[in-house]
Every structure is written in structure tokens, then in C-alpha cells.
Amino acid sequence: MDVREVKERIFLALVVILSIAAVLPVFHVFLSVVWKGLGAIMEAGPSFLLDVPPAPNAGLGGIAPSLAGTLLLAVLSSLLGIPLSLFAAIFAVEFPDNPLAKGVRVLSKALLEIPSVVVGMLVYAILVVPMGRFSMLAGSLALAIMMIPYVTTYVEQALEGVPFTYREAGFALGLSRSKVVFEIMVGIARRGILTGMLIGFAKVLGETAPLLFTLGRDRYNVPLGPLDYGDSISLLIFDYAQTPYANMHQVAWGAALVLTVMFLIIFLISRKFTEEVFL
Amino acid sequence: MIEEKGYALQIEGLNVWIRGKHIIKDVGLEVPKRRILAVMGPSGSGKSTLLRAINRLIDLIPESKVEGRILVYGTDVYSEDPYRVRRLMGMVFQTPNPFPNMSIYENVAIGPKLNRLVKNRDELNELVRWALEKAMLWDEVKDRLDDLPHRLSGGQQQRLCLARALALKPKLLLLDEPTGNVDPVNAVKIEEALRSLLRDLEITIVLVTHTPHQAVRISDYIAFIYMGELVEYGLTDTIALNPRHELTVKFLRGEV
Numbered sequence: 001m002d003v004r005e006v007k008e009r010i011f012l013a014l015v016v017i018l019s020i021a022a023v024l025p026v027f028h029v030f031l032s033v034v035w036k037g038l039g040a041i042m043e044a045g046p047s048f049l050l051d052v053p054p055a056p057n058a059g060l061g062g063i064a065p066s067l068a069g070t071l072l073l074a075v076l077s078s079l080l081g082i083p084l085s086l087f088a089a090i091f092a093v094e095f096p097d098n099p100l101a102k103g104v105r106v107l108s109k110a111l112l113e114i115p116s117v118v119v120g121m122l123v124y125a126i127l128v129v130p131m132g133r134f135s136m137l138a139g140s141l142a143l144a145i146m147m148i149p150y151v152t153t154y155v156e157q158a159l160e161g162v163p164f165t166y167r168e169a170g171f172a173l174g175l176s177r178s179k180v181v182f183e184i185m186v187g188i189a190r191r192g193i194l195t196g197m198l199i200g201f202a203k204v205l206g207e208t209a210p211l212l213f214t215l216g217r218d219r220y221n222v223p224l225g226p227l228d229y230g231d232s233i234s235l236l237i238f239d240y241a242q243t244p245y246a247n248m249h250q251v252a253w254g255a256a257l258v259l260t261v262m263f264l265i266i267f268l269i270s271r272k273f274t275e276e277v278f279l
Numbered sequence: 280m281i282e283e284k285g286y287a288l289q290i291e292g293l294n295v296w297i298r299g300k301h302i303i304k305d306v307g308l309e310v311p312k313r314r315i316l317a318v319m320g321p322s323g324s325g326k327s328t329l330l331r332a333i334n335r336l337i338d339l340i341p342e343s344k345v346e347g348r349i350l351v352y353g354t355d356v357y358s359e360d361p362y363r364v365r366r367l368m369g370m371v372f373q374t375p376n377p378f379p380n381m382s383i384y385e386n387v388a389i390g391p392k393l394n395r396l397v398k399n400r401d402e403l404n405e406l407v408r409w410a411l412e413k414a415m416l417w418d419e420v421k422d423r424l425d426d427l428p429h430r431l432s433g434g435q436q437q438r439l440c441l442a443r444a445l446a447l448k449p450k451l452l453l454l455d456e457p458t459g460n461v462d463p464v465n466a467v468k469i470e471e472a473l474r475s476l477l478r479d480l481e482i483t484i485v486l487v488t489h490t491p492h493q494a495v496r497i498s499d500y501i502a503f504i505y506m507g508e509l510v511e512y513g514l515t516d517t518i519a520l521n522p523r524h525e526l527t528v529k530f531l532r533g534e535v
Contacts (some may be wrong), residue, residue, distance in 0.1 A: 097341070165376040168336050169440075173447065174366030174391040182394060187380045 013050075030260070037257025040250040047096025048254055052220045053236070056245040063255050068222045069215075069230040070205060073139055076226065077204050081144035082197055085151035090181060092152070093159045104152070111149035117209040119145050124213045131248040134216030142210035147200040158189040191273045198273070202266040205258060208234040233259045284458055286350070287312040287451060287483035288333070293347035295325075295332050297340060302328045304507040306347075308458055310345040311476055315484040317498035317515070319491055321535055325507040327373070330453045334368045334486065335361040335381035352450050367396060369444030373456045377428035378444065384424040387411060390447045413479075414442035415472040417421060434465020441472060452476070454486045458493065470497050491531045497521045503527050505535070 009022050041048050044060035051062030088104050095101040125141040128134055153211070170180035186193065216229030223230035233255045240252040286308040287307045295303035302325045308501045310316045318326050331337040332345055336363055349356040356364050377386045387407045390396075398467045407424075411417040416438040420431070428436055437457055444452060454473075459467035475480055475499065488494050494501050494515070501518045503511045503526070511527045514530060 031303065157481060162374075165372055166378060168339065169370075169372065169376050169378070169443075171336055172334060172368075172370040173340060173394070173443070174362055175390075175393055176362055179393050183389070184378060188378065239330060 005136070033253065033256045033260050034183060036253035037066070037255075037260070040254030043077075044254065050259075053240075053251060054247055057247055059252055060247060060254070061249065063219075063233060063236060063258065065219050065222045066231040066233045066236040066255065067258065068261075069136070069219075070234070071231045072136060072223060073143055073211075073215075073232055074201055074205050075228065076136060076140035077143035077147055078197070078201055080140055081147040081200065082151055084144075085196075085200070086155055086160075086193070087147050087149070089152045089155035089159060090186075092156055094177070094181060101225055105156070108149040108152040109155075111145075112153065114149075115209075116146055116207060117212070120210040120212050120214055123210070130258035133227070134214060134229050135227045136215070136223045136230040138232060139211050140226070141205055142214045143204040146207055146210055147204050150203055151196050151200035154192050154199060154274070155189075158163055158192025159185055161192060162188045195270045195273050198266050198270045202263055205262055205266075206234055208232075208238050217233060285311055287314070288316070288350055288485065289348075289350040290333075291348045293329075293332060293478060294343040294345070295328055295337065297328070298342045299335075302507050303332065306504070306507075306509045308500075308509065308512050310483060310485070310504055312483055313481065313493055315477060315486060315497055316487060316500045316502060317494035317502060318487045318502045319489065319494040319530070320504035320510075321530070322489055324504045326489075326504055327455050329504065330370070331346065333451070334370055334453060336365075340359050347433070347436050348362065353360060357449075363397055366447060368451045368453055369447055369449035369455045370511055371437065371455065371457045372441050373445055373459050375440055375460065377431075377435055378438045378454065379427065379429060379438050381428075382425045383410065383420050383431070383439060386428060387442045387446050390443060394447065396447065406502040407442075408448040410442040411439075413445050413472065413476060414438045415468055415475075432462075432465070432469065434461040437461050437465065438469060438472065441469065447474075448480075452482055452484045454484065456487055456489060459489070466493075491533070495531075503530060505530075 040060060044062065048060065048062045049067060050064050053063060053064060054061035086107065092101045092104045092108075119142050123138050123145070127141060129137070129140045141255050166182060166184060166188055170184040175183070211232055211234070215231060215235065217235055218229035219231040221228070221237055237252045237255050237259070240248040243249070282349060286309045290309070291307050293303055293306045294301070294529065306329065318329060320326050328337065333349055333351070333356065335356060337343050337345060345357065351364065351367050354364060354367060378389070381389065384407055387410050388403055391403060391406055397406060401438065408417060409419065419435060423430070428439055431439060437460070441457070458469055461469070470493070472483055473486070486498065497513045501515045501517070502509055503524070505526050511522065511524045518527065519531070522531060526535060
């Protein structure tokens with residue numbers, strides 16, 4: 001074995017070891033969640049999804065209000081955020097030279113990295129304080145603000161990925177600009193756009209910090225209107241993991257598994273969208 | 280002179296700049312109705328730009344500037360609403376570009392549907408069939424109108440694009456090297472389709488090509504463009520037999 005071959009092997013071994021080191025924590029987290037979460041859910045039974053949380057050291061109960069809260073928040077924030085993102089993206093792509101469109105572009109990239117707790121504070125200041133109460137609405141608004149830059153960026157990229165020739169073909173048919181955009185470009189880019197929406201949806205499912213001082217953390221009642229207090233699975237995990245009670249730790253693990261499964265479902269759907277050949 | 284009746288296309292003193300570059304230089308020509316004009320010339324000579332100046336797709340290119348006059352069946356292209364003038368014309372592009380997300384049927388139907396040219400479903404079905412027949416594609420696709428176009432061969436896709444353009448019943452059909460990216464058999468079919476269009480319809484065709492053979496084979500008039508200038512323009516027979524300009528001779532021989 002000459003020196004070069006030895007170097008080659010050392011290098012390969014290093015790469016393999018480092019790769020394992022990189023993914024190991026992820027696997028560890030995933031397996032812990034599955035293992036401990038499954039344990040909790042099996043013990044609690046179907047009532048885990050239907051019941052309210054337990055008192056300290058008093059069984060397992062369930063996470064129904066938080067689960068409902070998470071789903072409702074994701075839907076509400078999507079209703080607020082997705083249409084805005086769509087139009088912002090279309091505006092940015094269609095009028096690249098417009099100063100306002102340039103602003104949208106820069107802002108949406110900059111907001112991608114905004115600390116989420118700041119968004120929570122912002123909404124606390126502009127909505128929670130004036131209204132004098134926490135609410136699902138305030139939580140949804142905070143999540144919508146988190147979601148908009150993601151969805152906008154994805155939709156922008158999807159639209160920009162449509163080859164120029166289809167635009168030309170659309171205009172050559174005598175179509176107006178809005179028809180070219182909405183009937184042709186959006187149609188061709190629809191999978192990318194849907195993927196962007198799903199990613200925005202998934203993003204807000206797991207957010208915690210924007211909800212800390214907007215939502216009110218009522219985890220015993222399912223929210224029925226936008227002005228009700230609410231809770232989310234992420235907040236429940238955050239709070240229960242910090243309690244000294246073993247049963248609440250278990251509930252937190254179970255809730256973590258529920259959240260992970262929700263992510264997996266969205267991940268699989270978005271994979272399905274991107275896999276299908278369309279060009 | 281330019282107002283004279285009987286011409287399908289009149290171009291006068293046309294100059295086009297893109298990003299400061301002078302692409303089309305003082306081009307002027309006239310094409311009578313129901314004729315084929317072949318615009319030939321080497322790649323990069325401005326042929327595609329000329330086509331896009333005629334239907335104002337050039338407007339989509341930032342920093343483009345057009346001077347001169349273009350009349351299509353008497354309509355002054357640059358003093359009218361671009362969306363309206365484009366409806367007078369159809370265009371087929373160099374690379375087949377049927378909308379990938381729409382079925383074969385929808386690809387043909389979309390123009391008339393969005394431009395509200397038909398009153399009901401039956402009329403639309405009729406028009407789609409008519410356009411596909413004119414593009415000589417109907418027999419091959421009539422049993423799979425709901426398929427997506429990527430299931431078709433490149434040449435079939437190009438004929439689908441021809442049908443899409445024809446469905447608007449354009450008076451002027453612009454083709455940008457339509458056979459450049461298709462196999463010879465399909466190229467022949469497209470040429471046949473074009474000739475039969477001229478026989479049956481009130482339509483005039485401008486065909487851009489870089490192969491002199493195609494120009495000679497199919498056209499009534501030839502415009503030879505070189506570096507943005509109109510080197511020679513006239514009846515195809517005259518130009519094929521007696522080219523006056525040295526560059527034209529060279530191009531016909533395949534030397535430029």
C-alpha cells in the first residue's frame with residue numbers, strides 16, 4: 001500500500017465518521033421522540049387526542065385543545081399569509097424593475113432570518129396590547145408574518161423557473177398580462193407554488209416563540225373563535241418539559257410525536273408534488 | 280404608398296435596438312395577402328427579432344426600442360393596443376412549447392376560450408377539431424385529446440403549437456424556424472400543412488428559416504437578412520435563380 005492509498009483511506013474514513021457524527025443527533029432525537037412518544041400514547045390510548053391535559057401526577061389525559069389549536073392556527077395563518085405571499089411573489093416577478101417590487105424581494109429575503117421571538121413581541125405590541133387580550137387571531141397574525149417570507153420566496157422561485165418561451169406563447173395568443181400570469185404561469189408553476197404553501201404551513205406548525213405572548217395558552221378549552229385564547233402543541237411541549245412532574249414529561253413526549261407525524265405527512269405530500277414529472 | 284390595399288404585411292423603415300445594440304437596420308418590405316414570405320439568413324442575423332417586432336413580443340424584452348411602421352392587414356401595429364394586435368397574428372416558436380400542464384385539447388382551446396371567441400362548448404369542440412385538422416394532427420390525437428403534450432413526439436408537439444396558433448384564426452401566421460428542432464418527416468408534414476393553409480384560408484405566412492432549401496421549397500417571397508440588414512428581397516423564383524447580391528449567392532450555396 002503506497003502513501004497515496006493510505007491517505008485516500010484515511011480521508012474516506014474521516015468523511016464517513018464525520019457524516020455519522022452529523023446525522024447521529026438527528027437520529028437520536030427522532031428515535032427518542034418515537035420511542036418515548038409511542039410509549040406515552042400507547043399508555044394514554046385514543047383519549048390522548050381527545051382529552052384535556054392532566055393535573056400534576058394524575059395520569060396522562062390528552063392534548064386535544066392544543067392539537068386543535070395548532071391545526072386552527074396553521075389554517076388561520078395560512079388564510080392570512082398565503083394570499084399575501086402569492087401576490088407579493090407575483091408582483092416581484094412581474095415587475096422586477098419596480099422599486100416597490102425590489103423592496104418586496106429584499107424584505108422577503110431579510111425576513112427569512114428574523115428572530116421569531118421578535119415577531120411575537122411585535123404582534124404583542126400592535127395587537128395584544130390594544131385589544132387587551134391574547135387571542136388565536138394574534139397568534140395567527142404572528143405565524144402569518146413568520147410564514148410570508150418563506151412562501152413568497154418559494155413562489156417567486158417557482159414562477160421564475162417557468163421558461164420564458166411559455167410567457168411568449170401566452171402573449172402571442174393575445175392574452176392580457178393578468179391572464180398570462182394567472183392562467184399560464186401559475187398553472188405551469190403550480191407544483192412549486194403548492195410546495196411553497198405546504199412548507200409555509202409546516203413552518204408554522206412547529207413555531208413556538210411567536211406564540212409565547214400572543215396566544216394565551218389555554219390548554220383546557222378548544223378555541224372556537226378567533227378572539228378566544230388558544231394553545232399549540234409546541235407551547236405545550238415547551239411548558240410541560242419544564243415541569244418537575246413525570247406524567248407531564250410523558251405528555252410532552254407524546255405531543256412531540258404527534259407534531260413529528262404531522263410534519264412527516266406534509267413532507268410526504270410535498271415530496272409527491274415535486275416528484276411528478278411535468279416538463 | 281404604404282396605405283395601399285392588398286398587402287398583408289407592410290414594413291417601413293424598421294429599426295430595432297436591444298440594450299443599445301442595433302439589431303434590425305432600416306428594413307422595409309411588403310407581402311401581398313395569401314403568400315408565404317421566407318425570412319432567411321444565418322443565425323444571429325436578427326430574423327427572430329424581426330418576427331417579434333411584428334407581433335410586439337419585443338415589448339417583453341427590457342430595454343428594447345422600435346422605430347418605423349408595421350401594418351398588418353392595414354392595422355398599424357405600433358399605434359394600437361398590443362394585446363389586440365397580437366390577436367390578429369399567430370406564432371409558432373423554434374422549440375415546441377405546448378403548455379406542459381394542459382391537455383392536448385386545452386392547449387388548442389385556451390386561446391379562443393380566454394379571448395372569448397366562442398359561445399359554447401360545442402363551438403369550442405368544433406374549433407379545436409378544425410385547428411387540429413388544419414395542423415394535420417387530428418388523426419394522430421383524436422383518441423387522446425386529454426393526454427398531456429409531453430406524450431407526443433417533438434414534431435407532433437410542434438404541430439400542436441401550430442394548431443394552438445390557428446385556433447385564433449389569425450390573418451398573419453409567424454413561424455420562427457418551426458422545423459429547426461423536429462425530425463425530417465415531421466418537417467415535411469409541417470410544410471404541407473402550411474401550404475394547405477394558404478390554399479384554404481385567408482392567411483398570410485411569415486416563415487423564418489436558416490435553411491435556404493426550405494425557403495426556396497415553400498415560399499413565394501424571400502427576404503435575405505444579414506447582420507440586421509435586408510440584403511435582398513423579392514420573388515422566390517427570382518432570388519433562387521438570379522440572386523443579385525454576392526452575399527445571397529453565398530448563402531444559397533451554404534457558404535455564409
